[in-house]
Amino acid sequence: MELIHGMNTASYCIGDILIDGDGDEYMVLAICDKIVFLSLADDFTSSGVFYTGEELKEYGYKFKGQKGSLIGEEITIKRKGKSYKVKVTEELE
Numbered sequence: 096m097e098l099i100h101g102m103n104t105a106s107y108c109i110g111d112i113l114i115d116g117d118g119d120e121y122m123v124l125a126i127c128d129k130i131v132f133l134s135l136a137d138d139f140t141s142s143g144v145f146y147t148g149e150e151l152k153e154y155g156y157k158f159k160g161q162k163g164s165l166i167g168e169e170i171t172i173k174r175k176g177k178s179y180k181v182k183v184t185e186e187l188e
Contacts, residue, residue, distance in 0.1 A: 106148065106182070107131050112159035113151070120159065 111123040119136035121143065126132070131151060135143035146154070165183040172179050 106184075107151075113156045114159050116155045121156070 107123050107126055109123055109125060113121045113123065113133065115121070115136075120139075121133040121136060122139040124132045124134055124142055129147050130145050131148065132145045133143050135141045146156075169180055169182050172181055
């Protein structure tokens with residue numbers, strides 16, 4: 096799967112809630128290849144808009160409750176003297 100500026104459609108799951116810059120909430124209704132289909136703002140039962148992963152990041156959409164979260168981001172870790180790029184999919188306690 097092709098990464099798009101550190102965020103691709105694999106970062107999203109159906110049912111995720113995204114928040115735009117105005118604080119409106121959108122639910123991920125479907126994902127097809129590189130397109131994420133969202134509900135209407137604050138109306139999770141109606142289909143609304145669709146974007147690529149790159150556009151969602153460019154337009155400032157964030158996962159609900161994401162403050163400081165790395166979910167969906169690609170990070171570099173070092174193990175035994177080697178560096179690895181890893182996509183964060185889950186936070187562990």
